[in-house]
Amino acid sequence: MSEAENTTVVSNFIRQIxxxxxxxxxxxxxxxxxxxxxxNGYLHIGHAKSICLNFGLARDYxxxxxxxxxxxxxxxxxxxxMESIIEDVKWxxxxxxxxxxxxxxxxxxxxxxxxxxxxxxxxxxxxLDAEEMRKHRGSLKEPGKESPYRNRTVEENxxxxxxxxxxxxxxxxxxxxxxxxxxxPNVNMRDPVIYRVKKVTHERTGDKxxxxxxxxxxxxxxxxxEGITHSICTLEFEDHRPLYxxxxxxxxxxxxxxxxxxxRLNLYYTVMSKRxxxxxxxxKYVDGWNDPRMPTISGIRRRGYxxxxxxxxxxxxxxxxxxxxxxxxxxxxxxxxxxxxxxxRVMGVIDPIKVVITNYSEGEKEILNCPYHPQDESxxxxxxxxxxxxxxxxxxxxxxxxxxxxxxxxxxxxxxxYAYYIKCEEVIKNDQGExxxxxxxxxxxxxGGKSPDGRKVKGTIHWVYAPEAYQAEVRLYDxxxxxxxxxxxKDQDYKENLNPNSLKTLKNVMLEPSxxxxxxxxxxxxxxxxxxxxxxxxxxxxxPVFNRIVTLRDTWQKVQA
Ligand code: ATP
Ligand code: MG
Numbered sequence: 071m072s073e074a075e076n077t078t079v080v081s082n083f084i085r086q087i088x089x090x091x092x093x094x095x096x097x098x099x100x101x102x103x104x105x106x107x108x109x110n111g112y113l114h115i116g117h118a119k120s121i122c123l124n125f126g127l128a129r130d131y132x133x134x135x136x137x138x139x140x141x142x143x144x145x146x147x148x149x150x151x152m153e154s155i156i157e158d159v160k161w162x163x164x165x166x167x168x169x170x171x172x173x174x175x176x177x178x179x180x181x182x183x184x185x186x187x188x189x190x191x192x193x194x195x196x197x198l199d200a201e202e203m204r205k206h207r208g209s210l211k212e213p214g215k216e217s218p219y220r221n222r223t224v225e226e227n228x229x230x231x232x233x234x235x236x237x238x239x240x241x242x243x244x245x246x247x248x249x250x251x252x253x254x255p256n257v258n259m260r261d262p263v264i265y266r267v268k269k270v271t272h273e274r275t276g277d278k279x280x281x282x283x284x285x286x287x288x289x290x291x292x293x294x295x296e297g298i299t300h301s302i303c304t305l306e307f308e309d310h311r312p313l314y315x316x317x318x319x320x321x322x323x324x325x326x327x328x329x330x331x332x333x334r335l336n337l338y339y340t341v342m343s344k345r346x347x348x349x350x351x352x353x354k355y356v357d358g359w360n361d362p363r364m365p366t367i368s369g370i371r372r373r374g375y376x377x378x379x380x381x382x383x384x385x386x387x388x389x390x391x392x393x394x395x396x397x398x399x400x401x402x403x404x405x406x407x408x409x410x411x412x413x414x415r416v417m418g419v420i421d422p423i424k425v426v427i428t429n430y431s432e433g434e435k436e437i438l439n440c441p442y443h444p445q446d447e448s449x450x451x452x453x454x455x456x457x458x459x460x461x462x463x464x465x466x467x468x469x470x471x472x473x474x475x476x477x478x479x480x481x482x483x484x485x486x487x488y489a490y491y492i493k494c495e496e497v498i499k500n501d502q503g504e505x506x507x508x509x510x511x512x513x514x515x516x517x518g519g520k521s522p523d524g525r526k527v528k529g530t531i532h533w534v535y536a537p538e539a540y541q542a543e544v545r546l547y548d549x550x551x552x553x554x555x556x557x558x559x560k561d562q563d564y565k566e567n568l569n570p571n572s573l574k575t576l577k578n579v580m581l582e583p584s585x586x587x588x589x590x591x592x593x594x595x596x597x598x599x600x601x602x603x604x605x606x607x608x609x610x611x612x613x614p615v616f617n618r619i620v621t622l623r624d625t626w627q628k629v630q631a
Pocket of ligand 1: 105106107108109110115116117119120302303304333334335336342344345
């Protein structure tokens with residue numbers, strides 16, 4: 071059983087359609103879906119919605135979901151992208167078993183079907199160039215104009231299409247178009263192009279072809295060839311459905327999958343167009359497709375988002391017909407919920423200041439056994455050393471604190487988590503007046519942070535034993551864009567909305583020594599600071615790097631206010 075099998079099912083309109091089809095016996099008892107990415111970029115969180123939907127349906131209806139590389143545009147597609155797609159779908163916890171396909175596997179069949187359309191008088195070779203074709207297309211208000219090449223004979227069309235296939239026609243000089251209806255109110259039905267000349271070597275078919283099918287033609291036939299029952303896509307394809315149906319109806323194919331459209335995932339503070347994500351990578355606004363700030367699946371994986379959290383998020387946002395925007399906070403909340411259950415707690419000081427406990431003997435230390443999880447004993451304990459020299463968080467001390475500040479202050483007392491009460495006796499500053507050290511005393515009777523005499527201490531802070539601290543680099547991430555809809559304006563380049571402070575690197579973080587054993591790609595909660603993940607690429611034993619996955623609470627709201 072794969073990880074992704076453990077979920078609760080929430081019904082939606084697609085499930086209702088499938089239920090009805092099963093009842094009427096439309097496809098027998100088969101439910102076959104597919105996820106058909108074009109390998110022209112890395113997958114993003116929007117694709118995760120489609121993956122969870124398609125593979126989730128197959129799982130719940132005991133059907134199958136195919137993974138199909140929609141590789142019909144060799145100019146933009148790369149093996150690197152295919153490999154990343156495979157890795158990402160697997161990481162999300164889904165399994166296509168032996169049902170991995172490539173649209174390019176159907177090139178022969180697609181070509182034969184094109185010949186059939188020509189023979190039926192349903193397709194013709196057109197010599198209008200792109201510009202003329204655009205003029206002929208008409209608009210939403212006006213019907214289109216028929217191409218002067220529309221009424222060629224079948225023989226002429228077959229001969230010209232053969233020339234196209236044989237490489238005798240230059241790119242842009244000829245296309246094969248379906249002959250449908252230039253007056254159709256649906257522009258997609260106005261004699262759409264179904265084949266174009268492209269003299270590009272294909273990753274899989276090499277130089278066998280120099281004509282390549284268009285998506286709207288290749289897709290219904292690929293679905294049909296695989297016996298897909300429900301072909302689920304995003305709403306922008308709704309107007310293409312008549313063409314999807316036209317292809318299969320006209321060719322009288324043995325099966326006819328049903329195209330169903332749902333609303334895509336849109337996230338605030340994010341862009342999700344592959345073209346824009348590619349630009350961010352190519353122009354080095356980010357550190358690659360898997361930069362932890364990217365909305366790509368490889369980015370959020372590297373950042374430390376658990377796959378289960380992404381699946382929960384996709385379940386929670388649901389599947390509907392209406393466009394909507396989702397707050398990133400909702401995804402982060404799913405991440406917190408998951409990590410709260412799965413991440414061990416440790417202590418790490420992000421912005422350290424030295425504390426010397428003056429009444430603790432020099433050269434001595436003790437080992438405290440601290441639980442890895444406050445609610446779940448199964449996590450066990452880890453040994454945490456304590457002694458005379460410690461680090462605490464700079465912001466956990468204030469010389470002149472405002473009302474309601476319960477952490478350390480001159481003459482004040484605070485509890486060190488799992489350890490002792492300490493009292494600040496003296497503040498040591500350098501020549502610039504900056505605080506460099508705090509001199510404190512501890513109460514040996516308060517071991518375990520328990521009050522020895524009923525006196526109350528309100529604040530509890532985290533700390534690290536200085537001599538054995540494990541120094542690390544920590545990367546704090548913020549949203550990549552600083553406005554909710556970074557690519558909504560036509561007059562403004564979305565890149566102007568990049569958040570200049572989306573990455574903050576801290577090199578002098580002090581962690582408790584147990585983290586020396588932390589394996590790559592594991593998550594921890596640094597108490598009071600958030601969840602952190604050992605970076606899978608840059609982290610080395612001598613130079614550990616932790617990514618902050620998410621803060622403990624949604625601090626963004628506060629910052630905005
Ligand atoms: P493009 O076609 O511009 O390259 P795309 O995002 O549509 O980009 P595809 O590889 O065609 O990329 O997408 C694969 C599948 O993922 C499609 O079925 C598509 O509908 C779905 N998908 C893409 N973006 C989203 C999204 N934001 N939310 C839900 N599903 C999505
Ligand atoms: Mg697409």
